[in-house]
Amino acid sequence: MKNLNLKSLLVRPEVATFIMFVVIMIGFYLANERFLDARNIRIVMGITPEYMIVAIGIAILMISGEFDLSVGSVFALVPMTMVQMVHQGVPPWFAIFLGLMIGVIVGFVNGFITLRFGIPSFIATLGMLYIARSLTTVATAGFPPPFPHILPNELFVYQFELFRASLYWALLVAFVLGIMLHRSNVGNWIYATGGDTNAASSMGIKTNNVKMFCFILCGFLAGFAGMIQTFRLEAPLPSQGYLLELESIAAAVIGGVSLFGGIGTIFGACIGAILIRFLESGIIMARIDAEWFRAGLGSLIIIAVVFNTYISRRATRIGQNKAKD
Amino acid sequence: MEDIIVCKDLNKYYSGVHALKDLSLKIKKDSVVGLIGDNGAGKSTLIKILSGAHQPDSGHIYFEGNKVKFKSTKEAMNLGIETIYQYSALIPEMSIARNIFIGREQTQYNVGNFGLMKTKTMQDDAMKALTDVELHLRSPDTPVNQLSGGERQGVVIARAMYFKSKVLILDEPTNHLSVKETNKVLRFVEGLKSQGVTSIFITHNLSHVYPIADHLCVMARGEKIADMEKKDTTIDHLTDLLVNG
Ligand SMILES: Nc1ncnc2c1ncn2[C@@H]1O[C@H](COP(=O)(O)OP(=O)(O)OP(=O)(O)O)[C@@H](O)[C@H]1O
Ligand SMILES: [Mg+2]
Numbered sequence: 268m269k270n271l272n273l274k275s276l277l278v279r280p281e282v283a284t285f286i287m288f289v290v291i292m293i294g295f296y297l298a299n300e301r302f303l304d305a306r307n308i309r310i311v312m313g314i315t316p317e318y319m320i321v322a323i324g325i326a327i328l329m330i331s332g333e334f335d336l337s338v339g340s341v342f343a344l345v346p347m348t349m350v351q352m353v354h355q356g357v358p359p360w361f362a363i364f365l366g367l368m369i370g371v372i373v374g375f376v377n378g379f380i381t382l383r384f385g386i387p388s389f390i391a392t393l394g395m396l397y398i399a400r401s402l403t404t405v406a407t408a409g410f411p412p413p414f415p416h417i418l419p420n421e422l423f424v425y426q427f428e429l430f431r432a433s434l435y436w437a438l439l440v441a442f443v444l445g446i447m448l449h450r451s452n453v454g455n456w457i458y459a460t461g462g463d464t465n466a467a468s469s470m471g472i473k474t475n476n477v478k479m480f481c482f483i484l485c486g487f488l489a490g491f492a493g494m495i496q497t498f499r500l501e502a503p504l505p506s507q508g509y510l511l512e513l514e515s516i517a518a519a520v521i522g523g524v525s526l527f528g529g530i531g532t533i534f535g536a537c538i539g540a541i542l543i544r545f546l547e548s549g550i551i552m553a554r555i556d557a558e559w560f561r562a563g564l565g566s567l568i569i570i571a572v573v574f575n576t577y578i579s580r581r582a583t584r585i586g587q588n589k590a591k592d
Numbered sequence: 593m594e595d596i597i598v599c600k601d602l603n604k605y606y607s608g609v610h611a612l613k614d615l616s617l618k619i620k621k622d623s624v625v626g627l628i629g630d631n632g633a634g635k636s637t638l639i640k641i642l643s644g645a646h647q648p649d650s651g652h653i654y655f656e657g658n659k660v661k662f663k664s665t666k667e668a669m670n671l672g673i674e675t676i677y678q679y680s681a682l683i684p685e686m687s688i689a690r691n692i693f694i695g696r697e698q699t700q701y702n703v704g705n706f707g708l709m710k711t712k713t714m715q716d717d718a719m720k721a722l723t724d725v726e727l728h729l730r731s732p733d734t735p736v737n738q739l740s741g742g743e744r745q746g747v748v749i750a751r752a753m754y755f756k757s758k759v760l761i762l763d764e765p766t767n768h769l770s771v772k773e774t775n776k777v778l779r780f781v782e783g784l785k786s787q788g789v790t791s792i793f794i795t796h797n798l799s800h801v802y803p804i805a806d807h808l809c810v811m812a813r814g815e816k817i818a819d820m821e822k823k824d825t826t827i828d829h830l831t832d833l834l835v836n837g
Contacts, residue, residue: 450708452697455686459694462683469645469677470695471666529685 280523280575281535287521287571288542295549302552305429311548312430313499316437317492319540321511322518323437323444324488326536329519330448331481332461332528333388335377338489338515340399342508345370345490346497347406353415360419367490373399374486378479388482396512400505407505420498433495437537440488445533457481461528517564518543521571542567594657596621596759596790597642602651604637604814611637612648613814619759619792619807622785626801627794628834629811635794638811639761642792643675644668656758666695672758674751676765681748682736689718689732692751721754722747725780742773749780753787760784760791766800778804798834802827810834 295302321338328335349366353359373395380391414420425432448454459467460474468474489508497503520526521542522535546567547560597619604612611634619625629635640646642653644662653660655671662668665675682691693714699707718732727746729739736744745765752760762781766774782804784791793801801808808825810818810833818825818833 446708450711451706452699452709453706455690455694455697455709458686458690459683462685466677466681466683467694469643469665469675469681471664471669472695529683 279532280530280578281532281538283574283578284522284535284538284542284571287567287574288538288545291542291549292545295545295553298549298553302549307548307552309426309429311544312434313426314496315541315544316431316433317496317499318511318515318518318544319437319537320440320488320492320495321515322522322536322540323441323533324485325515326519326522326524326531326533327444327448327457328481328485329516329524329526330461330528330531331457331478332464333378333381333478333481334392334516335374335482335485335489336389336392336512337373337377337395337399338485339508339511339513340396340403341370341373341486341489342493342496342511343505344373344399344403344406344493346494346507347403347503347505349418349494350412350415350497350503351406351408353418354412359415359417363418363494366494367487370486370488370490371483372486373490374483375479377486378482381482382475382478403505407503411502411504414497414501414503416501418498420501423495424499431499433499436495440491441533441537444484448533453477453480458529461530463529514543514564515540517568521567523571523575594621595619595654596656598654599638599642600652600654602638602641602648602653604634604641604646604648606637611814612641615651615811615814615816617809617816617819619790621790622788623790623806624781624785624801624804625790625792626798626805626808627792627811628796628798628801628808628830630796630834632813633811634814635811636763637814639675639763639792639794642668642759643673643761645675669755669757672756673761674755674757674759675761675763676745676748676752677763682744684737685735687733687735688722688729688739688747689715691736691747692718692721692754696755717754718750721750724753725750725783727780740773741769742776745769745773745777746780749777749784753784753789757789760789761794762791763794764796765793766795766797774800796834798827798830802830 301307321342325335325338345366348369349362352362352365357365377388377392377395380386381388423432423436448457456467456472456477459470459472460477464474493508496507518539519531519536522539524531524536543564546563550560550563551557595618599615599617602612602615615638627635641648644665644667660671683694698710698713700710701708715732722729725746727743727750729743736747739747765777769777778800781791781793793805795801805822807821808830809816810830
C-alpha cells in the first residue's frame with residue numbers, strides 16, 4: 268500500500284516539476300554558490316510573485332479547457348489606466364478598483380466572444396492581445412507618465428528582510444484559489460468542464476458559466492499582477508508584460524497543467540513560474556550569455572511535457588492492467 | 593403495473609432531418625425496456641428528449657402521470673431520470689469519487705451554491721455506492737481512466753443508484769466491451785429492477801438486451817415499428833424486424 272501511494276505521488280505532474288525544480292536549483296548552485304545566497308533570492312523572489320499570480324489565473328483557465336493570450340497586454344493596460352486616472356484626479360483606491368475592473372471586463376469580453384460565438388479562445392484572446400496592448404499605448408498618451416506616489420504601492424511591494432509584500436499577496440492568491448480549485452465544488456466543476464465538456468454538461472453543470480468565471484478570474488489576476496509590477500518599478504510602462512502570455516502558459520505547462528484541459532494544480536503553476544525566474548537568474552549567474560535563457564526555457568517546456576505525457580501514459584497502462592487482473 | 597413514463601406523438605427535426613416521427617411510448621415501472629434499432633434509427637434522439645438534453649419540436653411527455661417539460665438534464669435528474677450517454681458519462685482524468693458526485697457534491701460551509709467538498713464523506717459514500725452494485729474497486733481516488741470499460745459503466749450505474757434514480761437510461765452501455773465486461777454490465781442492469789429502478793437499455797445488439805429485457809421496442813427511421821412484451825415475441829421475430837425494418 269505504501270509503495271502504491273509513493274507511485275501515485277510520483278505520477279502527479281507537479282511532483283515531477285518539483286523534482287525538476289530541485290535538480291535545477293542544485294545545478295545552478297554548484298555552478299555558482301552565490302545563486303542561493305540571500306541577495307540573489309531577494310532579487311529573484313522580488314519579481315517572481317507577479318508571474319506566479321498570472322500563472323495561477325492561466326492555469327485555472329487552462330484546466331477549464333480555455334486559453335488567454337491577452338494576459339500580457341492586460342498586465343500593462345490595468346496599471347496604466349490606474350496611473351492615468353490618478354493623474355486625472357481620481358482617488359487612488361477608486362482608481363485601483365476601476366483598474367482591476369478593466370481586467371474583469373477584458374476577461375468577460377474574452378469569455379463572451381469565445382462562448383457566444385463558439386470560436387477558439389486562442390483566437391478570441393489573440394485579438395484581445397492586440398486590442399489591449401493598443402489601448403495601453405493610447406492610454407500612455409505619448410510618453411510614460413510619472414508614477415503618482417499617492418498610490419499605496421508599499422502595501423503591495425514593501426521590501427521586507429528577504430521577501431517583498433507581493434510574495435505574501437501571491438501566496439494568499441494561491442491559497443484561496445487552491446482551496447477553491449482543489450477543495451470546493453466549483454473546483455470540481457472546473458475540472459469536469461475541462462476534462463469533458465459534454466459529460467460535464469450532461470451531469471447538469473453549466474459549463475459556459477464555469478468557463479466564463481475562469482476567464483474573468485484570469486483577466487482580474489493578470490491586471491492585479493501588472494499593478495504589482497508597476498507599483499514595484501514605480502513606473503508604468505506600455506511595454507510591460509510583453510510576451511508574458513507565452514511565459515505564463517509555459518509556467519502552467521511546466522507545472523503539469525494540460526493543454527487539453529482537466530489536469531493541473533495551483534501548486535504546479537506556482538512552481539512553474541518560480542522555476543522560470545530562477546532559470547533566468549541561474550543562467551545569468553553562471554555567466555552564460557543571457558540569450559541562452561530562452562533556449563533553456565524552451566528546452567524545459569519540451570522536457571516537462573514529454574516527461575509528463577510519458578508518465579501519465581504509463582500510469583494509465585499500469586492501472587488498466589491491474590484492473591484486468 | 594403503472595406507467596412511469598408516457599410519451600405522446602413526439603417529433604424532432606434536426607435541420608431538415610426528421611429524426612423522430614410521431615413517437616408514442618409507454619414505459620412500465622420497475623421494468624427493463626430494450627430499445628433497439630439500426631444506426632440512425634433515432635434511439636439517441638428519443639432518449640436525449642427523455643433526459644432533457646434536447647427538447648421535442650412537438651408532442652408531450654408524462655412522468656408518473658404528470659405532464660413534464662424538461663429544459664435541461666438537471667431538471668430531469670431532479671425528478672429521478674438519470675442518463676448514461678453513449679460517449680460521455682464520466683470525466684476520464686477525475687477520480688471515481690469526484691465523478692460520482694459531479695454537480696451534486698456534498699459540501700459544507702456553503703455560500704449560496706458554493707461550498708467546500710466533504711472529501712471524506714464523498715469517498716466513503718462512493719465506495720458504498722460501488723459495493724451496492726457489486727463493484728469492488730481498490731480506492732475511490734483511482735482516476736476513471738484507469739478502469740476497464742465495464743467497470744466504468746458500473747461506476748455510472750452506481751452513481752445513478754446512489755442518487756436514487758427512478759429511471760435509468762443507458763445508451764449503448766455495452767459498446768466496445770468484451771463478453772465478460774458485457775455480462776458484468778448486464779448483471780448491473782438486472783439488479784436495478786429489484787431496487788425499484790426502471791431502466792431503458794439502448795443497443796443495436798439484440799442479444800445483449802434480450803436476456804434481461806421485460807419489454808422490447810424497435811425503432812427504424814425515426815418511427816416505432818414494434819413495441820411488445822418479451823413473452824409475446826421471439827428473438828427471431830425481433831431480428832427480422834431489425835434487419836428488414
Ligand atoms: N445533433 C444533430 N444534428 C443533426 N442531425 C442529427 C443530430 N443528432 C442526430 N441526428 C440525426 O438524426 C437521426 C437519428 O440519430 P440518432 O442519433 O437518434 O440515431 P441512433 O438510433 O441513436 O443511432 P446509433 O445507433 O448510431 O447511435 C440520424 O439521421 C442522425 O444523423
Ligand atoms: Mg445513438
